[in-house]
Amino acid sequence: MIELKEVTKIYTGQSVPAVDSLTMKIEKGEICVFVGPSGCGKSTTLRMINRMIEPSSGTILIDNKNIKDSDPDKLRMGIGYVIQQIGLLPHRTVAENIAIVPRLHGWPKDKINRRVDELLVLIGLDPETTRSKFPSQLSGGQMQRIGVARAMAADPPVMLMDEPFGAVDPIARNHLQDEFLRLQREIKKTIVFVTHDINEAIKMGDKIAIFNRGRLVQYGTPQDILSRPANDFVADFIGYDRVVKMLSLFRVEDIARPVGCTIEPNELPNAWNKMQDYQAAVCFLINSAGEPSGFITGDDFLKQGKDASPDVLNKIAGQRKRAFVEGDVLLRDALSLILEFNTEYLGVLSGNRVVGVISLGDIRKHASKKEGD
Amino acid sequence: MIMEYTENHFSLVLAAVIISLLLWVPVGVLITRNEKLASMVLNIANTIFCIPSLSLFAVMVTIPALGLGRRSALVALVLYSMMPLGRNVYQGVKVVDKSVIEAARGMGMNSWRILWEIQLPLATPVIFAGFRIAVVMTTGIAAIATYIGERNLGRLIAEGLTRFNIEMIVSGALLIALIAIALDTVLGIIEKQIVPKGLKVRRS
Numbered sequence: 001m002i003e004l005k006e007v008t009k010i011y012t013g014q015s016v017p018a019v020d021s022l023t024m025k026i027e028k029g030e031i032c033v034f035v036g037p038s039g040c041g042k043s044t045t046l047r048m049i050n051r052m053i054e055p056s057s058g059t060i061l062i063d064n065k066n067i068k069d070s071d072p073d074k075l076r077m078g079i080g081y082v083i084q085q086i087g088l089l090p091h092r093t094v095a096e097n098i099a100i101v102p103r104l105h106g107w108p109k110d111k112i113n114r115r116v117d118e119l120l121v122l123i124g125l126d127p128e129t130t131r132s133k134f135p136s137q138l139s140g141g142q143m144q145r146i147g148v149a150r151a152m153a154a155d156p157p158v159m160l161m162d163e164p165f166g167a168v169d170p171i172a173r174n175h176l177q178d179e180f181l182r183l184q185r186e187i188k189k190t191i192v193f194v195t196h197d198i199n200e201a202i203k204m205g206d207k208i209a210i211f212n213r214g215r216l217v218q219y220g221t222p223q224d225i226l227s228r229p230a231n232d233f234v235a236d237f238i239g240y241d242r243v244v245k246m247l248s249l250f251r252v253e254d255i256a257r258p259v260g261c262t263i264e265p266n267e268l269p270n271a272w273n274k275m276q277d278y279q280a281a282v283c284f285l286i287n288s289a290g291e292p293s294g295f296i297t298g299d300d301f302l303k304q305g306k307d308a309s310p311d312v313l314n315k316i317a318g319q320r321k322r323a324f325v326e327g328d329v330l331l332r333d334a335l336s337l338i339l340e341f342n343t344e345y346l347g348v349l350s351g352n353r354v355v356g357v358i359s360l361g362d363i364r365k366h367a368s369k370k371e372g373d
Numbered sequence: 374m375i376m377e378y379t380e381n382h383f384s385l386v387l388a389a390v391i392i393s394l395l396l397w398v399p400v401g402v403l404i405t406r407n408e409k410l411a412s413m414v415l416n417i418a419n420t421i422f423c424i425p426s427l428s429l430f431a432v433m434v435t436i437p438a439l440g441l442g443r444r445s446a447l448v449a450l451v452l453y454s455m456m457p458l459g460r461n462v463y464q465g466v467k468v469v470d471k472s473v474i475e476a477a478r479g480m481g482m483n484s485w486r487i488l489w490e491i492q493l494p495l496a497t498p499v500i501f502a503g504f505r506i507a508v509v510m511t512t513g514i515a516a517i518a519t520y521i522g523e524r525n526l527g528r529l530i531a532e533g534l535t536r537f538n539i540e541m542i543v544s545g546a547l548l549i550a551l552i553a554i555a556l557d558t559v560l561g562i563i564e565k566q567i568v569p570k571g572l573k574v575r576r577s
Contacts (some may be wrong), residue, residue: 050479052475052479073481073482074481075481076478076479076480076481077480077481078481081476081479081480083472083475085472085476085477086472086476087470087472087473087475087476087477088473089473089477089491089571090470090473090495090569090571090572091491091569091570091571091572092571093571100477100480100482101481104480104481105483125492134571135569135571136574149475150480152479160479208504327530
């Protein structure tokens with residue numbers, strides 16, 4: 001656990017503090033994302049935790065130990081550190097780069113070699129071909145991964161990451177983020193992660209700390225911050241699409257309802273009655289293979305009349321042939337599909353079978369729900 | 374006679390180069406820690422470099438502790454090397470990518486280790502460039518030391534001039550050039566061994 005108490009940093013020659021009496025706790029095993037505009041103090045705060053910058057006043061504790069009581073170099077050997085520019089040593093091989101901190105700790109050679117190979121596998125690189133490469137022979141994404149592996153080499157409980165994925169292209173960044181989240185589920189480090197990108201913060205953070213002008217403006221879970229922005233600054237920083245962003249925190253399976261009613265093509269003349277019997281607002285059309293090929297809704301009967309011909313119904317259902325999603329799709333993407341197909345409903349798939357249904361109304365209700373409701 | 378001149382020339386250059394290395398490499402490294410000191414030292418080096426060599430040798434002779442002969446010659450040559458060598462060491466260390474140093478500090482490397490394991494290895498191409506200039510330059514300027522009593526290849530040229538003996542002038546000049554080229558070639562080979570491999574490979 002990392003604890004900051006009344007931490008202030010005033011750079012020499014400046015009258016305004018870069019960080020202004022900051023007090024916060026970062027829980028063990030969590031990713032805490034510091035986010036805010038340039039110059040808001042997020043990076044300064046991160047760099048005070050490993051004493052790259054000394055605070056002007058205040059105390060920082062890691063696991064209840066004042067960091068001032070440790071030698072700065074010893075302290076840093078126990079904290080993983082990843083920066084945007086990565087800073088791999090260009091004259092050292094991948095293996096030597098990863099081995100830096102274990103070597104400082106004085107590990108025996110064979111232990112270091114084993115650890116290097118283990119880490120390369122963990123970050124998805126082949127030890128045989130990567131080990132003895134030089135940084136100049138790697139792609140940006142590979143270098144970034146080596147940077148993360150190097151920070152994890154001596155298995156530090158705390159890792160500081162300063163815009164670690166900021167220098168790679170959006171596709172590679174997305175990939176690195178997913179990979180890192182998967183990794184974090186296994187390694188459960190306490191991570192302080194700095195970014196200026198609110199979307200990255202929402203995606204990566206167990207907690208988000210929003211900074212502005214050296215002050216902590218809001219600190220909470222992504223859902224908390226998205227559903228209850230503390231003030232106009234936070235709301236502006238999140239943007240007009242605040243609610244849509246919140247929908248990216250949930251998956252279709254979180255709000256899907258069970259399927260009310262299904263019919264086969266030959267039952268189409270009877271569809272209205274069947275929906276009435278089941279009191280279902282939507283009815284899925286299932287082909288002979290058991291796969292859904294579309295759906296009809298109560299609204300269709302309002303428009304077409306209760307006695308709409310099977311041909312018309314079949315055609316309407318067929319237009320929604322692709323209005324289906326898997327359960328692990330984000331609600332944000334499901335909303336986009338609802339708008340794309342101009343429908344009120346989406347079928348929820350598991351393999352080739354329809355297992356549920358979500359509606360625009362359900363998403364709307366969920367979006368206006370606050371955490372804890 | 375020519376053998377003696379060549380030997381003297383070579384030994385003067387060698388001594389000057391070794392002393393310059395021992396002196397200006399640490400100075401170049403030291404001044405990277407203090408900008409004010411750096412600009413002062415580099416200004417002095419530039420100023421010395423601008424003094425015509427004949428007059429610098431002459432000034433050395435007037436210093437009682439040095440006098441006529443090798444000591445004056447050595448001091449003057451070492452002072453000349455301050456510019457190419459000291460400046461290149463300073464710049465080579467200075468231009469090492471800040472993010473590499475930042476990352477190394479952040480991992481807990483102390484400044485001594487960073488200097489020894491990162492800054493100096495990464496600075497070797499720039500340091501070597503300066504060193505090779507210093508060596509070639511010293512070989513040439515050492516000839517002038519003949520006017521303050523050094524019996525080296527410069528004497529061949531000087532006597533050739535007074536006697537108007539073109540063969541003497543040309544053979545003196547050629548031998549000096551030969552020493553310079555030989556030393557530069559040897560340094561080139563050493564440089565290849567010392568410059569880290571990682572700085573030379575590119576993504577295939």
